[in-house]
Amino acid sequence: xxxxxxxxxxxxxxxxxxxxxxxxxxxxxxxxxxxxxxxxxxxxxxxxxxxxxxxxxxxxxxxxxxxxxxxxxxxxxxxxxxxxxxxxxxxxxxxxxxxxxxxxxxxxxxxxxxxxxxxxxxxxxxxxxxxxxxxxxxxxxxxxxxxxxxxxxxxxxxxxxxxxxxxxxxxxxxxxxxxxxxxxxxxxxxxxxxxxxxxxxxxxxxxxxxxxxxxxxxxxxxxxxxxxxxxxxxxxxxxxxxxxxxxxxxxxxxxxxxxxxxxxxxxxxxxxxxxxxxxxxxxxxxxxxxxxxxxxxxxxxxxxxxxxxxxxxxxxxxxxxxxxxxxxxxxxxxxxxxxxxxxxxx
Amino acid sequence: xxxxxxxxxxxxxxxxxxxxxxxxxxxxxxxxxxxxxxxxxxxxxxxxxxxxxxxxxxxxxxxxxxxxxxxxxxxxxxxxxxxxxxxxxxxxxxxxxxxxxxxxxxxxxxxxxxxxxxxxxxxxxxxxxxxxxxxxxxxxxxxxxxxxxxxxxxxxxxxxxxxxxxxxxxxxxxxxxxxxxxxxxxxxxxxxxxxxxxxxxxxxxxxxxxxxxxxxxxxxxxxxxxxxxxxxxxxxxxxxxxxxxxxxxxxxxxxxxxxxxxxxxxxxxxxxxxxxxxxxxxxxxxxxxxxxxxxxxxxxxxxxxxxxxxxxxxxxxxxxxxxxxxxxxxxxxxxxxxxxxxxxxx
DNA sequence: AATTAGCACTCACTCTCTTAGAGTGCTAAA
DNA sequence: TTTAGCACTCTAAGAGAGTGAGTGCTAATT
Numbered sequence: 001x002x003x004x005x006x007x008x009x010x011x012x013x014x015x016x017x018x019x020x021x022x023x024x025x026x027x028x029x030x031x032x033x034x035x036x037x038x039x040x041x042x043x044x045x046x047x048x049x050x051x052x053x054x055x056x057x058x059x060x061x062x063x064x065x066x067x068x069x070x071x072x073x074x075x076x077x078x079x080x081x082x083x084x085x086x087x088x089x090x091x092x093x094x095x096x097x098x099x100x101x102x103x104x105x106x107x108x109x110x111x112x113x114x115x116x117x118x119x120x121x122x123x124x125x126x127x128x129x130x131x132x133x134x135x136x137x138x139x140x141x142x143x144x145x146x147x148x149x150x151x152x153x154x155x156x157x158x159x160x161x162x163x164x165x166x167x168x169x170x171x172x173x174x175x176x177x178x179x180x181x182x183x184x185x186x187x188x189x190x191x192x193x194x195x196x197x198x199x200x201x202x203x204x205x206x207x208x209x210x211x212x213x214x215x216x217x218x219x220x221x222x223x224x225x226x227x228x229x230x231x232x233x234x235x236x237x238x239x240x241x242x243x244x245x246x247x248x249x250x251x252x253x254x255x256x257x258x259x260x261x262x263x264x265x266x267x268x269x270x271x272x273x274x275x276x277x278x279x280x281x282x283x284x285x286x287x288x289x290x291x292x293x294x295x296x297x298x299x300x301x302x303x304x305x306x307x308x309x310x311x312x313x314x315x316x317x318x319x320x321x322x323x324x325x326x327x328x329x330x331x332x333x334x335x336x337x338x339x340x341x342x343x344x345x346x
Numbered sequence: 347x348x349x350x351x352x353x354x355x356x357x358x359x360x361x362x363x364x365x366x367x368x369x370x371x372x373x374x375x376x377x378x379x380x381x382x383x384x385x386x387x388x389x390x391x392x393x394x395x396x397x398x399x400x401x402x403x404x405x406x407x408x409x410x411x412x413x414x415x416x417x418x419x420x421x422x423x424x425x426x427x428x429x430x431x432x433x434x435x436x437x438x439x440x441x442x443x444x445x446x447x448x449x450x451x452x453x454x455x456x457x458x459x460x461x462x463x464x465x466x467x468x469x470x471x472x473x474x475x476x477x478x479x480x481x482x483x484x485x486x487x488x489x490x491x492x493x494x495x496x497x498x499x500x501x502x503x504x505x506x507x508x509x510x511x512x513x514x515x516x517x518x519x520x521x522x523x524x525x526x527x528x529x530x531x532x533x534x535x536x537x538x539x540x541x542x543x544x545x546x547x548x549x550x551x552x553x554x555x556x557x558x559x560x561x562x563x564x565x566x567x568x569x570x571x572x573x574x575x576x577x578x579x580x581x582x583x584x585x586x587x588x589x590x591x592x593x594x595x596x597x598x599x600x601x602x603x604x605x606x607x608x609x610x611x612x613x614x615x616x617x618x619x620x621x622x623x624x625x626x627x628x629x630x631x632x633x634x635x636x637x638x639x640x641x642x643x644x645x646x647x648x649x650x651x652x653x654x655x656x657x658x659x660x661x662x663x664x665x666x667x668x669x670x671x672x673x674x675x676x677x678x679x680x681x682x683x684x685x686x687x688x689x690x691x692x
Numbered sequence: 693a694a695t696t697a698g699c700a701c702t703c704a705c706t707c708t709c710t711t712a713g714a715g716t717g718c719t720a721a722a
Numbered sequence: 723t724t725t726a727g728c729a730c731t732c733t734a735a736g737a738g739a740g741t742g743a744g745t746g747c748t749a750a751t752t
Contacts, residue, residue, distance in 0.1 A: 251586040
């Protein structure tokens, strides 16, 4: 392996990404950065093929990168495009538009923008509610025997659910129960609000509170919703516009998209690229997924990913992804000044 | 036009729906209900073609129905399959599963089941919240300067939204404002809770309440959410499994699915069938949509629809659709006994 | 007048065969 | 070590030919 071969590999990857056609030795030799003849290129290509970095659809066709070829290119060869200042400003505006309000909206905006810019599908896995704190729990009468339980977290997530009781509650009962919930639930983290914890709580309830068990059950379900990472997808349609992706596989993927959760949950740092071929949970042929973590005050709290064809302009897409995940990290980390205030208020 | 031609048309439609291949005269003549020779069938087919009910992909191919052919078949010829008793029971169970809780869940369950059973996409447009009454409005502190406004309707819909104020409210201010909202908003219908009404309300607020305008604004937005028909789709993937639908058109449709709202909103009674070809807002080639209204106490409050290939087993699908929309009508009409109770409670 | 048998005709589809061209691999010369 | 030259390979595109399902028309039959 030498300098020139790497240069040729990079040239093949870039040309193939650009045109989608297998690349011949003549095309490469004609490039300004290549100063050798087509015959030499051919020799080097044959050698790159032996190393498993390039492949042939058939004898008399040009070369295209293998998965290994892409991987080497991404890790060592590519020169990431840097975003021009004006582009950054445009993106920042996009995110600010109405996203500053809550984390959830911010992340949604970023995912939408990412899908839009890359013309790929974008996915985000957000487990940040887990790390926030229940800042408020409310029980609100909502009709005969119907009560709404409401959880608000320090991160700004709001969840509600209607529950039906066997009896109507008197105002005193309601006040007492609210008091009980506030004392036992407010201020603890979503993570801690587990099924066992709730079971303990139910056990601790005095006898006459037992009829309120459905409310506790409701809270339990809300907390489960908050704890589980929810995946959000944007721009799935873009996968259908992709010639090289099999439509049926895309459909299958969309139907089973929740299985991605595992992949996104893995802990790693920086950027990770996964190819459709060599993974169990992400099985569109000729596809690739690029994932980056975002952090909240230094802790990984979610992943942002781009899903597209393997033949993707990585040098352009990866910087976008890095920018967005950095931006999300920054914004959700500062925003959370409110945390303590949320509880101070009461 | 005579009896026999109609019989032949029906036979062609059914056979074509069954096989997906153009149907030849011999196939038709061999059917038990047809007692004439292939030559006679050919003559009649030619005549049906002249009337614009059948068509030819090319000279030496069999016939297939035109849009007009389908329409005539649906309106006059088809014999709707009746649901066997056990099937009804199964469906009722499906709906009851957890759907009795709220209207919203009930409708969601029905839509999911419909998509599942027909292997098509199902869509529901629900404008019923418009006709229900605000049974409860709450303002809940949720962090420094953050407040959550919450609307509960008699139909069981719950909406919330976080708002940011310029100042924190004291407990008295909060109580007073809640009182103010309850007096002015609870008990009126969602329909009445218009932008003007809210503007009047803001005008009526005493000076020191003016800083709470963002909360009123929030309520205004919640009410707008409730008023506008929200479309819900289920089983969109099924459209991709459909050979005869163009994948790109399906993608385009899904991206612009909200444009269906207009079509679903039209008032009509009974069942309506719309074909992709002859409509501006619903443009998948070779597709059709069957829509039925559902009612609440006699008023149309929403539409339930099935979207699938034009080559669809209408005789099977239409009864399903009718059954579901009737069932929804029945359930949401009776369920509403709670209406008055919801307010009586307070 | 309506129906049917018979037959020529049409046209998509499938095969096979051919050709053109892009690209390779190898060899021998520079 | 690099390059020019050349034979070789394999696909993609196109042309013909054969097949068969199905039609449309005509003349005979009921």
